[in-house]
Amino acid sequence: MSESPLQGQDGSGAPVRPGQLTVRNLVKTFASRQETVQVIKDVSFTIEPGQFFTLLGPSGCGKSTTLRCIAGLERGDRAHIAVSGRVLADTDTGAFVPASDRDFGMVFQSYAIWPHMTVAQNVAFPLHANRRRHQLSRKEVGERVEEALALVRLDQFGGRIATKLSGGQQQRLALARALVTRPDLLLLDEPLSNLDAGLRDHMRGELRAMQLRTGVTTLYVTHDQSEAFSMSDVIAVMDAGVLAQQGAPRDIYWRPSTAFVATFVGQTNLLSVVRPPLQAGSGILSVETTIGPLLVNVASERPIGPGDSVVIRPEDLQVTREPPLDGRANVFRGRVRRPTFLGENIELEIEIGSELLMTRQHPRFAFGAGDEVYVELPVDRCVAVSGAAAGVGSHIRGTIGDPAAPHTNAAQ
């Protein structure tokens, strides 16, 4: 690890800079001539110092708006926003610190590199604009610019006209500009979405490495789940202006609390709950679903009942030709409908009763269409969630006779 002065670490290794962000009861409405839309409906969360926190959600759910309210580029209708204990906006007291006085770094989706300045001038701008607050001499400004450019490995490019940089370089320049004042908080709005796929994967790693090195508290906005999973300490999934769930990446994936979260991150099987649960005990429920009774885990705090669902990821289904040992729960007989060989795995649709479940298995299992199989839904992998499937996400649902599912096996 380099000895970067931006590192923000003292001898003990604990972050020197406080950087806790608190957002409480954020509400934001946009009014146009025709209608008013409440885009953010009471969002609250806290980001701990040094955390990489990601707002993940589908397009139009209000991620950017949330970020812009925190940045001070929009004013919430209701909000309490504080960073490191300093109140930046509070609609109860009327306090509002304008964006220019918040001392945050921000990377825009379009990078917003000023085309009339060189690379170095772009980076120096925040230091000049803030001269009084930062108390820097001309020489110190130069040093800080050098340092920030070195951090993103653009130190050779200081004299270039900024728009002559490639997409990835512009992205790094935007990052250097956001970090040059050593802000308490770094805000990123889909910074990678304008890059091509290869570069995007690479920048993901770079960005996370940089964040770890500087220790800056980071709020990252994206609609791309793999970005969110690969970089974040904490993910908050947003849906239509509310936070649906917040947690570590693994929890979001394996323990979704709503059907929306389950279907938005990754593929999943959804089974409808048809009757209220019979018995409860130590986080495990027995629920009646469309394929029969299931023992499941509960992540939701709300009581589960009809209209809710049970989710299980495709890779978690155990498929065998022989019946599993006696005493195993959640075992069903099914018939293979559509095997698709994909190389690294084999994708199967399995018909159980009137439901179709989707699964991925090791490719050495040579299942054919029409094969009778046993399917086990491991109890610790079945999660009861509130809500049913909506139109979004890539969940698998389908019933026999569904015209959308072609009967490929019929021909065989």
Place this chain on the structure above:
Amino acid sequence: MAAAAVLIWIVVIPLIYLIVFSFRSGTAAAPGDWTLANYALVYTSKMTHAALGNTLIYTLMVATLSMAIAGGLAWLVERTDMPYRGAAWVMILLPIAMPGMLSSMAWILLLGPRTGLINVILRGLLAPFGYDAPSGPINIYSMEGMIFVESVRGSTTLFLMLVAGFRLMDPALEEAASMSGARTGYTLRKITLPLMLPMLLATWMYSFIGTLDDFETPLLIGLPAQIFLLPTVIYFTAYLSSSWGLAAAYATIFLLISVVLVFVYHRVVLRRTSQFATVSGKAYRPRQIELGRMRWPALGLVILYFILAVMLPLLILVLASLLPFYRVPAWDMFSELTLMNYEQLFSNTRVLRAAGNSLWVSFWVASGTMILAFLLAWVIVRQRVPGRMILDSIAFIPHAIPAVVVAVAMIMFYLSPAMQWTGLYGGLIVLSLALVTRFIAFASRTSNAAMTQIDASLEEAAYVSGARKARVLARILFPLLLPTFVAGWIFVAANAFRNLNVSLLLSTPQNELISVTLYDYWERQADFSMASALGVVLVVGLAAITILARQLIARGYSGND
């Protein structure tokens, strides 16, 4: 190739003839010996120096002032939270329907030194303080007067260009400055203005070139005050003192200046602008700057502009048109108001004939210009024939020819011994050709842009289906381009109808257009009331056409039903 021939016939040959003629003595009908005397005269004449100086001051001041007005208005409407911005839009755009000749006339009626309404009122107000001169205090017949009238009138087009320019800027560029700690003023100075600078410069230069070509204000206000500008010098020498060789020399010099400026504008300034274009996919407007207590005063400025640009001129014209004879306005004249002038207008054979001429000319000029422009665009954009780049340049030349130069060149060419036998001079045909030359630059730029938008594969699919060229043109391209064609047609027709700068020089009793009749009533017969009545009818007609055109175009784009 026929299109190319027409283009050369109406643009290149008259210009060459003009330049050649500037080196000869004699009259247009009977050229004399080769000589440099014309240029010697131009060089030594006091009038030349005065005209060059006046033209420079006039164009510089008008370009700068109308930029300032348009820039202020565009900023208020686009970037601030001024109230009633929707209504402000309409107020700012309305002056488009007002021909330059009419706003000059209206301001003469308002600010004429003796009888101008505002002067009369001001004298009344100033009398208690010892002001008892019979004229003044403001004199419209001055350089300041010309600059004022033209700056107010010229702002509308610039306003539209500036608004478009503002919208090209990615709002994130300013937001990034805010996030960097820059306050509003600092951001304006360090980010917004430098980013806008190329666009502002381009708009300024556009305005400069347009003002250079302006004929109506110098004619109506400048000429009576003996303030000559290049266009009026040419008009004066050619038309009023019949020194054709001299006029040709002036015109050649004017042409040179204009060509250089237009070249710089297109090849240097516009290129620079596109470098900074920073469009992003974001649909939302940038943040609006909060004006606070200045919100209502800001709206007041827009209303003031509206009053100066449209309301006062229109009111005075209507008032004048309702008076039997124009005289110094006073309270008692309200009893005399009459529709007599309008009645006379609609029963006057000269007016009716001129209106008929104008309609005929507008129709054929618009049709001819648009068809020519489309054929040219097709050749330039689509065909791979050699020489199409030369065609493109030729189609571009009219951009740079001042209207007065077009007129003088056409006169000389059709009066020349080579063309005299055709007897075309003095008829509507030469006038129409001159107007086509005038508008072909605009039309061909629009058509080229539209043609570029249409994917070549749409045509190729037709060729592959077995269609020949003519069929592809008629059945594929023409229908696709129809909305552009209609919009361009209406624009050209409306502008041909109100044109004065080409038609006045080319006019004879046989081919008089309505705009010339209007000028004649005003200038030679000094019948201000009749002129005003005709002007009011013209404005109403033009406004109606503009609104109709908007709706036609809107329907044309909204669906292919």
